[in-house]
Amino acid sequence: MSSPSIYLAVIGVGGVGTCFLSQVSSLPSRLRPTLIFLSRSSKQLYNTSYSPVSPSDLQSSTSKLLSIPDELVTYLSSAPGKVILVDNTSSQDVANAYPSFLKKGISVVTPNKKAFSGSLQLWNDIFSAVEQANGKAMVYHESSVGAGLPVISTLKDLVATGDQVTRIEGVFSGTMSFLFNSFAPVDGTGNGKWSEIVKQAKEAGYTEPDPRDDLNGMDVARKLTILARLAGLKVQGPDSFPVQSLIPKELESAKSSEDFMAQLPKFDEQMESYKSQAAAQNKVVRYVGSVDVGKGEVKVGLEMVEKGSPIAGLKGSDNLICFYTKRYGANPLVIQGAGAGGEVTAMGVTADLIKVVERLG
C-alpha cells in the first residue's frame, strides 16, 4: 500500500513546522502522506472531503476552527485512511490530547517535550493507548531530546534488546553548551564575564527571547525526565529531582528580561568563582544532566569536569549524550552534534514520520 492512503495533520507552522513541511514536500510519493489538516495559532486549513490542502492557503483560510482535541479527533478519525498527527508546537494543551488521538487510531509524531516530561499520568496514558492500539497507532518523538540526533531511538533500542542502561550523562542544551564553551574553554581563556557572554548569546539568538527560560534549567530537566523514564525510572516530573537554576535567587523576582539582564553583572563574581575552583583542579565548569539508573537518581546542574573529557571538549552549541550500559562497559556509547535548530529538529520529525508511514503502509 502506498502512502496516498495515509493522511497527515499538522499543528504548528513556526520555525520547526516550516522546515518540516518543506522536508515532507521533497519526500518520494510513496512516503509522503496526504496533508488534510494544517493549523497555526488562530488559523486552520481543512475540508470535509479530506482532499489535500496546500500550506500556502493557510493564511487566507476561513475554515471554522475545530476544537482540539474533540472536534479534531472526530474529523481525523472519519478520514478514509490511517492518520498521522504531527504536533510541531510546544503546547501542553496539545500534548494533553495525545491519548485522545491515539485511542482513535491516530498516530502521533512530535518534537514537543511536554507530553513526555509532564505528569507521569499523561506518560502512562499515552503509552497504554499505544499498547492497546496494538501496532495500529504509534507515537514517535525523536526530536524531543537533542533534536535530530539519534538519542531516543538509540535508548529505545538499547532497552528493547535487553541491555541494562546504568547511567546517562551529558550536555542537553545548546544554549548552556554555547555559554560554558565560551565562558570556560578548555584552554583556560574565556570570552569575558558571565553576564557579557549571556548578553552576547541573547543578541546572537542563541538563547530564548528571555534568557531566563534557558538559565532556569527546566528545558534540560524535561529532557532528563524523558530519558530517565525511557530507561525505566518512574520519574514524577521535571520538578521532582534537583535542578540547579542559574538564575540567582536575588533575581528570581526580576520583573522583565531587561531588568534581569541589567542586574546579572552583579553575580559575575559567583560564576567566576566556579570557574576558578574548577581550574584549580585542572577541570572546567559545565552544565550537566545525569541519570543514575541503579540509584534512581536524576540531577541537573553545574559540574566540574575533567579537561580531557568529551563534555569539556564540546564545541559551539553542540549537545553530547553518553549512554553507559552493561554491554558497552567502561566506554559509553556517545552521540554528539547540534541539538537545536529548525532544520535538524524537523529532520528528526520527518525521519519519525517516514518510520510511521513505513509501519502503517
Add this chain to the structure above:
Amino acid sequence: MSSPSIYLAVIGVGGVGTCFLSQVSSLPSRLRPTLIFLSRSSKQLYNTSYSPVSPSDLQSSTSKLLSIPDELVTYLSSAPGKVILVDNTSSQDVANAYPSFLKKGISVVTPNKKAFSGSLQLWNDIFSAVEQANGKAMVYHESSVGAGLPVISTLKDLVATGDQVTRIEGVFSGTMSFLFNSFAPVDGTGNGKWSEIVKQAKEAGYTEPDPRDDLNGMDVARKLTILARLAGLKVQGPDSFPVQSLIPKELESAKSSEDFMAQLPKFDEQMESYKSQAAAQNKVVRYVGSVDVGKGEVKVGLEMVEKGSPIAGLKGSDNLICFYTKRYGANPLVIQGAGAGGEVTAMGVTADLIKVVERLG
C-alpha cells in the same frame, strides 16, 4: 497481528549468533518471531510442519541439509506466514543469495558486510528486489558498520529527509583503534614498539586470529564502501579506491601468521617514523577512513590528526564516525563507542529484527 505469525530463520551460530539467539529469547512474545530454521556449518534444524525449533537441538539434529539458497528459499517461502532471514555469518555465498530471498518476500536482517560491500551489481540486485517488494520484504543491516552503534540508521535518516551529506570520516575498526591508541596516545608516550603492540593485541584477542586480516585495511574498506553507497556514490567495491595496507610489501608473501609476526619487528622503524613525523606537527597518527561525497573520493589509511580532535582522543577500541552535512554545518554529527564484540553486534541485529517485525506485523 502479533508476531507468532512471523517466522524466523537464522544462519550462523558463532559469537554474534549465540548472543543474538539469547537476546531474541528475551523479547516479549509480540516481538518474537517463531524460529523455524537454524543452521551452523554442517548442521541444520527445521521441520516440514514449520513448528518451532529450539537452538539446543541443533547439535543433535539429523535433518537433511537444504541447499542455500534454492532449497532454503523454497522451504521458507512455503511457511504459513511472513519470514525474516537473519544471516549471522560473514559468508559471501549467503550474501549473494539475498536477492533470491527478497524476491520471494523473505526479509533479510544481517551484520554481514559482504552483501553491501561486494559488487555494485549485488547491491543493485538487493535494493531493486526490496523496491519491487513494496514494503513486503525489507533488508536491515545496522551492524554491518560499527556493530550496534546507530551508524547506518542515522545515515539513512539524513539522506531520506533530504540532508546533503558532504563528508563521512572516522575510525571504523576497533582493532586499528586499539593499536593506534596504544602506539601513539595523545600524551606523547606509547606502550612500546609497533610489532609489540600488534603482538599484545593478538594475544588479548583484539585482532583476528591472523592479524593480517585487520592490518590489510580491507575490513575498513568494506565499511567505507557501504557508507559511500548509502551516501549516493556508485562505488564499484572495496578495491576500487586507495586503501593503505599496514602489511609491509616485503611481508606480503609471508607464509603464515606466525611467519608474519616473526618478521614484523623489522618494520618497527617505519611506524616509529610516522609517529615522530606526526609528533613534530603536534599531531598523532591514526588509521582513518573517509568519504568526500562531493568529490566522489573514498580513502582509507594513515593520517596525521590534530591532538585535540575527537579521533585523536579515542579510547580503547572505540569507533568514531563523523557525518558532515549541510544541515549540521561546521560541527559534525558524531557517533562513538564500541564497534565490535558479540553482544553489541547482536544488539544491532536484534534491534533491526524488532523494526522488521513491527513493519510486517
